[in-house]
Amino acid sequence: MFSFLFKKERQVELLIYEYLDxxxxxxxxxxxxxxxxxxxxxxxxxxEFYIKQTHKYENKITDxxxxxxxxxxxxxxxxxxxxxxxTLLSExxxxxxxxxDILHMMQVQKLVVPGFIIQETKELVRISVxxxxxxxxxxxxxxxxxxGIRELLSLIDTYESHCDNLERRIIxxxxxxxxxxxxxxxLKELIERIGNIxxxxxxxxxxxxxxxxxxxx
Amino acid sequence: xxxLLGGVxxxxxxxxxxxxxxxxxxxxxxxxxxxxxxxxxxxxxxLGAVFSGRAGIxxxxxxxxxxxxxxxISSVAAxxxxxxxxxxxxxxxxxxxxxxxxxxxxxxxxxVNFDGMxxxxxxxxxxPVGCAIIAIILYKLLSVIYNRFKPNMFESDxxxxxxxxxxxxxxxxxxxxxxxxxVTAVFVGSGTxxxxxxxxxxGLSIAFGIITNGRHLMENIGKKLVKLDPFSALVVLLAVxxxxxxxxxxxxxxxxxxxxxxxxxxxxxxRGVNTIKIKMLFNILIGWxxxxxxxxxxxxxxxxxxxxxxxxxx
Numbered sequence: 001m002f003s004f005l006f007k008k009e010r011q012v013e014l015l016i017y018e019y020l021d022x023x024x025x026x027x028x029x030x031x032x033x034x035x036x037x038x039x040x041x042x043x044x045x046x047x048e049f050y051i052k053q054t055h056k057y058e059n060k061i062t063d064x065x066x067x068x069x070x071x072x073x074x075x076x077x078x079x080x081x082x083x084x085x086x087t088l089l090s091e092x093x094x095x096x097x098x099x100x101d102i103l104h105m106m107q108v109q110k111l112v113v114p115g116f117i118i119q120e121t122k123e124l125v126r127i128s129v130x131x132x133x134x135x136x137x138x139x140x141x142x143x144x145x146x147x148g149i150r151e152l153l154s155l156i157d158t159y160e161s162h163c164d165n166l167e168r169r170i171i172x173x174x175x176x177x178x179x180x181x182x183x184x185x186x187l188k189e190l191i192e193r194i195g196n197i198x199x200x201x202x203x204x205x206x207x208x209x210x211x212x213x214x215x216x217x
Numbered sequence: 218x219x220x221l222l223g224g225v226x227x228x229x230x231x232x233x234x235x236x237x238x239x240x241x242x243x244x245x246x247x248x249x250x251x252x253x254x255x256x257x258x259x260x261x262x263x264l265g266a267v268f269s270g271r272a273g274i275x276x277x278x279x280x281x282x283x284x285x286x287x288x289x290i291s292s293v294a295a296x297x298x299x300x301x302x303x304x305x306x307x308x309x310x311x312x313x314x315x316x317x318x319x320x321x322x323x324x325x326x327x328x329v330n331f332d333g334m335x336x337x338x339x340x341x342x343x344x345p346v347g348c349a350i351i352a353i354i355l356y357k358l359l360s361v362i363y364n365r366f367k368p369n370m371f372e373s374d375x376x377x378x379x380x381x382x383x384x385x386x387x388x389x390x391x392x393x394x395x396x397x398x399x400v401t402a403v404f405v406g407s408g409t410x411x412x413x414x415x416x417x418x419x420g421l422s423i424a425f426g427i428i429t430n431g432r433h434l435m436e437n438i439g440k441k442l443v444k445l446d447p448f449s450a451l452v453v454l455l456a457v458x459x460x461x462x463x464x465x466x467x468x469x470x471x472x473x474x475x476x477x478x479x480x481x482x483x484x485x486x487x488r489g490v491n492t493i494k495i496k497m498l499f500n501i502l503i504g505w506x507x508x509x510x511x512x513x514x515x516x517x518x519x520x521x522x523x524x525x526x527x528x529x530x531x
Binding site: 078 | 248368378
């Protein structure tokens, strides 16, 4: 009824949903690059396209994040919420940068994932992306004040533990293989970076849970 | 008119100090510009003083019989007390210093209205306790409504922002209604001003204090409340407004600083968190006990000094 009085709040709300939509596009583009091109052991013409797309979405995320901050600091929302949203967005930015960095790393270093770890790596990517999907749902639950935040945290936590186990297993397989040591270190770094996605998702998820508890009346 | 300067000075100091209690949270957290808050506070303080200030003025003027000379002494003694207590960083209550100085005048006049004094002192104790109780009830009530409608984060922020503006304006109205008696009631007692003129001059001088000297305190003092979550801060502000307004109806000037401390304690009790430090409570207790005695002492001392006469050696 009084929405005309709070245009800036509404503007921030719309920008945040745009941000989350773009975040979703980023992890989907990353997932496509990894699954349809890289891990199928076939030469994929679209790999370059997905890298560019992921980069484009990552840039858009940064732009939206800047716009949200500038609208918030022209006196939209109460300071407590501004702080929470800024923290949340900067954590999301870190995850979206990881997508771009992983793809760039593979492109620049011309990395080839050997066949003996393809299944595990695919699984690692799938669960990491799923963590991001759950994270997006959890953020929406925080902004819309709906239930399920705690349950989503515990699900992300479980997925993150699973990712950690996979990461350790893949690294062991790499170290035990006949690949030269330089190649081993390159692959180890790649797997660790992929593992960082679920770690980041869990970190953000815990923050969202705290923000939600803080707002409980 | 010159004799009113003591009262106007008192109103100016009161406006600068106490407006922070009603709008400080909104301004220090940058939810509201100082200029907007100051204009709203000034308008509502004047309205409160003019429309609801009569009861408090009548209570204070009936505490003893004044002449103009004693009214000026009472104002000056109260103003000196406020200045000294502030210098020692003790929580001040202009109401207590005004009543303390009036007690000093009453002792000189040998004419103390014990019924009136009893009512005022009882209300001093009742202010923080009453505000704490009101804060607890309000928190329970508003949280039920809040949880029933479950507003999203953006709606919740908008509601809290709007609520703080409304609560601040209401608090300013209650402040004007309640505290105008501290500023000019003694001049009604001395027959210098009518009740309406006293309310108007008192309200204007408090408003003048808010606009010219309220900025620093509003931008800084309110920060002590920001440690509370926004919902609790809104509850505290509303509780302060309601408490002061109740005392305006009863006709006893009370301290908005003490009310806000009671409100913060009340919210702390209901949320199970420690909102006030022991040292701060200790300072508040010292302030409560010392203020009336110090003001009484200054009133007696000033009265004694102005009656000293030089007697030439024969």
